[in-house]
Amino acid sequence: MGTAEWRVAPEESVAGRSAARRGREAPDRDIPARRRARESAGERQQPYRPLWVEEPARRHPLPDPVRTAAVRALIIIAVTLIQAMVAFLCTLAGSWLAFPMVISSVVSTVVATWAVVDVWVTRQVWNQRYGVVSEPSSTARALRRERRARRRAERAALREQERIRRRGGTGQLSHS
Structure with missing residues (x-):
């Protein structure tokens, strides 16, 4: 144009x-x-569709004590890795700081290992104290309900048989 x-x-x-x-x-x-x-x-076939659909979390978040221990362990591990890298670079450079950094890296590695074990132990203790809340599935609930109904019917039939026997076994079911 x-x-x-x-x-x-x-x-x-x-x-x-x-x-x-x-x-x-x-x-x-x-x-x-x-x-x-x-x-x-100018007509549109499909209605507005959002970019994503939020779904509920499949797993529950970590309990507070376990989360605290995990964050602490992560920070300690990060510092340990930085110390190890600085020790390596100081060794390459031939700096006097290399020896103290290597010693501190070894100590930090021990502390980081302890921190990871602390997360594991804290998690185990929390699970042992507060337990895992187990909710039976609807299928298990339905099966239990059926079993209970069957047992109730059997007990009712046994009571009826006992009542008939106590009356003398005449076979009369009415009170006349």
Whole structure:
């Protein structure tokens, strides 16, 4: 389109101009013809769909004492790795700081190991104290309900048999 055409039709929208231009150019080959027709008509088939759907967490978050121990262990491990890297670089550089850094790295490795064991022990202690809340599945609940109903029916039948025997075994079920 030249500038003269732009001035002639200023009320025409950008979408209309691009649709007119597409008519002259090659069609979009990756979009099916029916969808192109719907899009040009301005109607949309699918309703608004969010980018993601939040789902509930499958696992429960860590208990506070375990989380605290884990964060502490992570910080100690990070410091240990930094110390080990500094010790290595000081050794390469031939600095006097290399020996103290190597010693502190060894000590930090022992402390980091203790921190990881502390996370494990804290988790075990928490599980032992507060236990894991187990909720039976609906299938297990239904099976238990059926078993209980069956036992109740058997006990009722036994009581009825006892009642009949106590009456003398005449076989009468009514009170007349």
